[in-house]
Amino acid sequence: MAEKTKKVDKTAVEEIEEKDKEAEEIPGELPVLPVRDIVVFPYMILPLFVGRDISIGAVDAALSKEDRKMLLLTQRDVNVESPEPGDLYRVGVVGMVMRTLKLPDGRVKVLVQGITKARVLEFVKIDEYFSAKIEKIEEEQPPEGTIELEAMIRTVQEQMEKAVSLGKSVLPDIMVVIENLDEPGRLADLVASNIGLKTEQTQEVLEITDPVERLKKVSDILGREIELLLVQQKIQTEASGEIDKTKR
DSSP states (O other): OHHHHHHHHHHHHHHHHHHHHHHHOOOSEEEEEEESSOOOOTTOEEEEEEOSHHHHHHHHHHHTSTTOEEEEEEBSOTTOSSOOGGGBOSEEEEEEEEEEEEOTTSOEEEEEEEEEEEEEEEEEEETTEEEEEEEEOOOOOOOSSOHHHHHHHHHHHHHHHHHHHTTOOOOHHHHHHHHHOOOHHHHHHHHHTTTTOOHHHHHHHHTOOOHHHHHHHHHHHHHHHHHHHHHHHHHHHHHHHHHHHHHO
16 A cells, blocks of 8 residues: 555656646747836746736737746836837746736736746847747756855845844745745845845846855845844934934
8 A cells, every 4th residue: 555655656746847847848939028127036926017018919929829938027227118128138037927817907917937047149029029039047056065055044044034123024924935945046036036126136136147156145135234224223213312302
């Protein structure tokens, strides 16, 4: 009986691995969805509200294909309404359209899951949208089981706890995941996408392929954020003290 159970479990694992393998098969050309004011990372699942012709065209193109994949690229300037290739960063994330919902105002709500990073080799104009010839960016493998890496992971986790204690707004569910992650790349991505960084800073983190270097960069950013929060707290305390003196 035990052997039979073991065989069933193995088959289930193989099916999951097969699905993961299919998800990692990236076409050489994908429709481009420009996104504003956000940098998408692998493993992220997020809703996007699409209304521009260039965006709706890209979503329709993705939905017309069996794999439902497209390339999400962040705009350099959020105010550009009709972005050209020069208005977009050339490193982004391949995303899979999980669900769509047409809204009464004409926009489309798209639920997207980030899969892997990719770099644009060439843009191609197609009707009202752009597609891009791409290459998948392979993540460098971090060293396993080193004291330095464990210390870096723990440092970033403690920095996040400190930042939240000083008033940084992070969802409790996200904090639970951060506290239990031991993969440097995914930890760096999750932190960078949840601490309200400027788009340029978040994009810079996305483009670092070495997961350990990416985590170091995030640690440096967190260190500065904590310093700012401490100064902000000091200013608020002093201002509150002055108000109390005036009242007395």
